[in-house]
Amino acid sequence: MSRLARPAERIATGSAAVARRLAAHAAAWCARGRRTDLTGWRAALGIVVRLALLILGVYVLARIVRALPALMWLLSGWWTVAAWRADRTPAEAPAEPAAEAPAVPDREAVRALLLEAMGDADAVHLRTVLAHLQEQGHGEGWDVADLRARLEALSIPTHPKVKAPGSKSPTRGVRRADLAPSPAATVEASTAPSTAA
Template identity: 50%
Template structure:
């Protein structure tokens, strides 16, 4: 029962995250379009973009005012957060990007473990970003993010470490070779019992 509840919560969180991403993209696109609209086509040089600069200043002032109000009266968040979440969920219906019900699919657990060994080679660890690049170079996992890959690996029972250092790159999420689970052993079929000879 607890596993079902956790899965449902994860689905809702993914839906809300996808909606917030879409909403933020829409708001950014509208703000950028509004700023671009301030450009004067009848002027040249700096004079032509003075309107754009002024609109950028207004946007920055508005953002600062919102931040100042929240710092001054944090109780505003009780109204702002539900409105933001409501707008994020509504944004799902205005975009082709929908929150997936399940993490993107990968091959079987054993196939993934073999793939990870292939990417690892002789190294003790590998970053998830490199695994994703390897998958996409083979025409798989198109449009995936590192978070998508992590979710599916963990669903298969393959541990993902939070901070893994590989070479000179900074520590980030990755796979440690020593922590990879062994491949599944094929189940041995028991021989059918031989009937005892009748006397």
């Protein structure tokens, strides 16, 4: 194996990693264009617009490189450095302190928070819950789609057309009927020793 084989292999592997990362970022950016307050084809219009912007950006970049071929040297240098850094082996990577995994919220705690945001109503919109969370210093940088994904991961269903007090139009939300205590919590409460004399 020649001396250049290992660096060439590292750049090739890193190039694949950079390409995957760019594709994942582009796909995530396009997916964030989906509107949760609309349904059908209207909800997907944001995705189509973002995809068109990406295609337009690639086309404009190609035209600029064609007009200024020397720019290709800069782009190639940037890509090579990014690929080299992307394929760091564990021995070469700088040691970082192990970060604690974020605590997964308890379903009962989330249920209590939803009931608090709901008040006396039978339902609450996700945007109201998100605003309530952010007032308490949680969920910074989240949008309604992030909140929805976290609720559904905890088996708390969300509905696309929920009517809540103080709102003119229905939008995605949670209903009180879906927030029954979990069977485990009910069993715990029923088996707890009574303190009444």
